[in-house]
Amino acid sequence: MDFSFNESQTAVAELARxxxxxxxxxxxxxxxxxxPERIDRALWSELASVGLLATALPESAGGxxxxxxxxxxxxxxxxxxxxxxxxxxxxLVGAMPVAEFGTDAQRARLLPGVASGDxxxxxxxxxAANDDPMQPATTARRAGDAWVLRGVKECVPMAxxxxxxxxxxxxxxxxxxxFLVDPHAQGVTLERQVVTxxxxxxxxxxxxxxxxxxxxLGDPLRGADVLAWLLPRALVGLCAHELxxxxxxxxxxxxxxxxxxxxxxPIATFQAVSQRMGDAYIDVESIRLATWQxxxxxxxxxxxxxxxxxxxxxAAEAGHRVVYAAQHLHGGMGFDVDYPLYRYYLRxxxxxxxxxxxxxxxxxxxxxxxx
Numbered sequence: 001m002d003f004s005f006n007e008s009q010t011a012v013a014e015l016a017r018x019x020x021x022x023x024x025x026x027x028x029x030x031x032x033x034x035x036p037e038r039i040d041r042a043l044w045s046e047l048a049s050v051g052l053l054a055t056a057l058p059e060s061a062g063g064x065x066x067x068x069x070x071x072x073x074x075x076x077x078x079x080x081x082x083x084x085x086x087x088x089x090x091x092l093v094g095a096m097p098v099a100e101f102g103t104d105a106q107r108a109r110l111l112p113g114v115a116s117g118d119x120x121x122x123x124x125x126x127x128a129a130n131d132d133p134m135q136p137a138t139t140a141r142r143a144g145d146a147w148v149l150r151g152v153k154e155c156v157p158m159a160x161x162x163x164x165x166x167x168x169x170x171x172x173x174x175x176x177x178x179f180l181v182d183p184h185a186q187g188v189t190l191e192r193q194v195v196t197x198x199x200x201x202x203x204x205x206x207x208x209x210x211x212x213x214x215x216x217l218g219d220p221l222r223g224a225d226v227l228a229w230l231l232p233r234a235l236v237g238l239c240a241h242e243l244x245x246x247x248x249x250x251x252x253x254x255x256x257x258x259x260x261x262x263x264x265x266p267i268a269t270f271q272a273v274s275q276r277m278g279d280a281y282i283d284v285e286s287i288r289l290a291t292w293q294x295x296x297x298x299x300x301x302x303x304x305x306x307x308x309x310x311x312x313x314x315a316a317e318a319g320h321r322v323v324y325a326a327q328h329l330h331g332g333m334g335f336d337v338d339y340p341l342y343r344y345y346l347r348x349x350x351x352x353x354x355x356x357x358x359x360x361x362x363x364x365x366x367x368x369x370x371x
Contacts, residue, residue, distance in 0.1 A: 013074070015050060016047075016052060016077035017077045019050070020080070020081035023040075026338075028043075037161050038199050040084045040085055043084070047117070048117030052074060053091065053114060053115055055070050055074055056070060056092075057099055058107075061099065061108070061112055063099075067299055068299045069299050071091060071092060072240035074087060078241060079242060080245065082347055086157065088157075088234075088237050088238065089120075089157040090114060092233060094162070096230075096233065097230050098111060098180075100226075101178075120163060121163060121165075121166070122159060122162040122166070123166035124153030124166065124204050125234065125355060126153060126155050126156075128152065133168065133355070134227050134231070136170055136176055138151025138167065138168065138169040139169055139170045139171075145212070147169075147177070147220065149167065149179060150207065151169060152206070155193055155195060155354075156202050156204045157199070159190050159201070160183060160202060164183075165181045166179070166181075167179050168226075171220050171221055171223070175222070175223070176223040176224055177217075177220035177221065177222075177223040179215060179216055180217055186210070187206060187209035188207075190203070190204060197347050197350050232304055233298060235355055238354055238355065239291040239295075239311045239314075240291055241351060242291075242348060242351045245344050246284050246322040250280055250322065253326040253341075254268070254277065256333070273329060279321070279325065280321070284322060287318055291314075291315065294310070305368060309364050313361045313362050316357055319352060320348070322348075323349075326344075
């Protein structure tokens with residue numbers, strides 16, 4: 001297999017890397033973390049100005065016409081720098097479904113603003129005590145041409161800053177729909193939740209929220225088709241982001257262990273340290289291969305459910321091992337909040353549990369093999 005990037009994918013990755021390495025520093029991260037919304041708006045605007053926010057949008061909406069592979073290349077670079085911008089929530093789980101399933105009016109209303117950096121989008125994919133986003137407990141009942149939604153979604157990223165939140169809700173005994181909910185609509189309550197990284201997510205409470213027909217995404221009785229398309233891509237996007245994190249952590253740890261000396265020799269030359277680093281390298285490469293295999297299969301329209309489950313399993317399980325080993329090998333420095341490693345550890349842990357832990361996806365893979 002040849003996993004080499006083509007010209008467009010290489011260009012996206014190189015441009016993103018150049019911007020992130022220049023603009024994202026420990027000082028800029030601290031400044032962004034002190035803000036309530038925790039978005040580096042200047043960086044977001046710069047990404048828009050060079051066309052990176054348009055990476056996976058159709059040309060008709062002012063996009064570049066690229067696809068999932070280019071977007072994953074962008075997310076990998078964002079993970080490597082911990083860029084505090086909502087690429088996953090806005091571009092992948094927000095804009096891509098609108099581009100794929102939205103009406104011409106919906107695309108025209110939302111996507112040009114995404115490309116220009118003026119519009120944020122997000123999705124509420126998680127519910128309490130519900131591991132299957134394909135089976136939402138949130139409900140929607142028809143009211144003339146509109147729909148009325150009731151339910152609760154947990155840990156919605158960038159909820160208050162977004163123009164619309166994609167929400168899946170049951171529209172019948174065996175049917176569901178996907179709706180573009182205005183976070184400021186009557187009946188919507190957003191309760192702040194602080195996640196592992198300290199970012200502000202929100203609990204979205206829908207109390208008889210009216211959604212007009214113009215904000216229904218696709219067929220309201222066939223929302224399962226939208227979710228079946230969206231969820232694998234959302235998972236692979238998380239894997240790509242995690243890949244950027246663990247690769248950077250590996251480099252950071254290699255640099256530290258070669259520079260740190262004990263008994264007049266670098267600790268990297270100690271057998272236990274070198275073996276631990278070797279194991280971490282194998283884990284990083286496992287995540288890389290599994291992620292790009294799943295992303296490529298999705299981009300080609302091939303069956304990818306098992307590949308996606310494997311990718312998320314490795315991103316969660318092996319990703320945890322890499323950042324855990326890095327903290328051990330750094331000793332006390334690994335817990336110093338003025339040293340960059342702790343931010344990577346926290347973000348990796350959040351990626352690990354978002355949309356299902358390693359055990360969740362291992363069970364899904366086992367069930368698929370049994371069938």
